[in-house]
Amino acid sequence: MKYLYPLLWLFVFLSCNDVLPDAEETEGEIEIFPDYKEVAVPCNIAPLNFKLKEPCEAIALFSGKDLQIRVDSDNGSFQIPEKKWRRLLDASAGGKLTVGIYIRKEDRWLRYPSFSIQVVEDKIDSYLVYRRIAPGYRMWNRMGIYQRCLEDFTEETFLDNKLTNNNCMNCHSFCMQNPDRMLFHQRALHAGTYLLKDGHIEKLATKTERTISALVYPAWHPSGRYVAFSTNDTKQDFHLSDANRVEVFDNRSDVVVYDVEKHEIITAPHLSSEENMETFPAFSPDGRRLYFCSAPACQMPESYREIRYNLQSIAFDPEKRSFGQKIDTLYNANKERRSAKFPRVSPDGRFLMYTVSDYGNFSIWHKDADLRLLDMLTCQTDSLLQVNSDDVESYHSWSSNSRWFVFNSRRGDGLYTRPYICYLDANGVPGKPFLLPQKETDYYERSLFSFNIPELIRGKIKVDTYKLIDISKYGEAVRLK
Known part of the structure; x- marks a missing residue:
């Protein structure tokens, strides 16, 4: 029973239609703006919306403790749903999120190395x-x-x-x-x-x-x-x-x-x-x-x-x-x-x-x-x-x-x-x-x-x-x- 709730949350965040594409691993880093790679953020911060330097069809996968958010974009700009982001931060406070980026280049998908975001339990003034x-x-x-x-x-x-x-x-x-x-x-x-x-x-x-x-x-x-x-x-x-x-x-x-x-x-x-x-x-x-x-x-x-x-x-x-x-x-x-x-x-x-x-x-x-x-x-x-x-x-x-x-x-x-x-x-x-x-x-x-x-x-x-x-x-x- 103790494993049931995390599985239910995963089901809520990632439905059956959210199957990630088969992607080729690439070693190069991808540029994003604002630069949220490896930052430390308070557990009560607004979503860290960002975009890729080069517009393209892309997917951002945010993974925390027992939870994931997938955000799809046709132009490389990612706006994270606020309620899902809040749940992800609450679950990950005191730990880290990882962010994986997938981009479509011509007829193939590429997956870039993930970066992390530290979620600090100390809140910032609101x-x-x-x-x-x-x-x-x-x-x-x-x-x-x-x-x-x-x-x-x-x-x-x-x-x-x-x-x-x-x-x-x-x-x-x-x-x-x-x-x-x-x-x-x-x-x-x-x-x-x-x-x-x-x-x-x-x-x-x-x-x-x-x-x-x-x-x-x-x-x-x-x-x-x-x-x-x-x-x-x-x-x-x-x-x-x-x-x-x-x-x-x-x-x-x-x-x-x-x-x-x-x-x-x-x-x-x-x-x-x-x-x-x-x-x-x-x-x-x-x-x-x-x-x-x-x-x-x-x-x-x-x-x-x-x-x-x-x-x-x-x-x-x-x-x-x-x-x-x-x-x-x-x-x-x-x-x-x-x-x-x-x-x-x-x-x-x-x-x-x-x-x-x-x-x-x-x-x-x-x-x-x-x-x-x-x-x-x-x-x-x-x-x-x-x-x-x-x-x-x-x-x-x-x-x-x-x-x-x-x-x-x-x-x-x-x-x-x-x-x-x-x-x-x-x-x-x-x-x-x-x-x-x-x-x-x-x-x-x-x-x-x-x-x-x-x-x-x-x-x-x-x-x-x-x-x-x-x-x-x-x-x-x-x-x-």
Whole structure:
């Protein structure tokens, strides 16, 4: 009797009409897009639909523990039935799937060597939030912030700028992957920082007499009481002839902390000095330490290739709203001869991920930009060779269980940023990253938009969009002290 149920499942998945063709074994590998060969995926991920590089009549056979899915295609594009995929993942969690590819070439069938997919029992947070925008430099018309369910292909609009007079919106951020506590900025028309907390929406006017600019790059304190921000005097320039098309740099920058309850800005001399430029803050998961990047102030843009940012930290006392007196340097830019940015600590406090590039602090157009991983327990740094590519790797965020991270990369065409997902085991060993799955296998070829700021969250954002738009257009902003 114990063997009956697996046999019944096989019968459900593969009927009598699904007899595989007699095929000739071939040794060569077959190219697929996206490249899902030998990747590690969470057990709750959407189907990994893919296509062959060369269109043809083909069969894909997905085999897991006691279950198989056969997908037939007349053009080499495979869309896996979602319910069958879910059963296959559930049965294979903690193990592997194998994928066999059969293609018809003239009057004969060829079978290529199978590849495997590791199905990890650690789930990924169920939603990914990102901004979609054309990959331009100055001119844009359409953009929006969207939330995508990673367990299927459902994508919903959080806010589209066609509803807010085609203005700019950016820098969405969440408190400990909590969809009920977030913020984002709007620029130009309806300018302000919008803070959402358990359904309440607050519009903030964040420029003060003491700050360089309105608040820019955010990072929540785990308590939700504070948000660290940079304030930046940012400029953009272009190269006539360079692999990096664009340079974005700061003339000045500071780091401040915003008290959500008191609507007050607090800072310290180590974070807002004339001698240094501080930016990209991030709190530790226990809320007792603030990480940031800092470089000696210099004349810009003349020194844009010489400026390199250290990765540093300072103690923070949330009860007293005060900072320590000692600065710790985790990444010495002068010693390493590279520049650090985007520090993010894993929710379990074990790892700190950051980006490095040859110079500067805005590396999303720098082909030399790579991810690094600092083990906070052993103080060892991993260059993440299995994760990085020859093109840009930049922004990144963690899943709430610290086992997954998502990052932006321009690998593929060098122009569009795409979100890649990667597994990291408890010892800090990464898997092979994979491109965010889409229902249509030609989605990325047809899309004319880049994905910015991919943020993992534990559930769906629930917001009254029309109320948000009304506050955006007509609401009075709270001024910070």
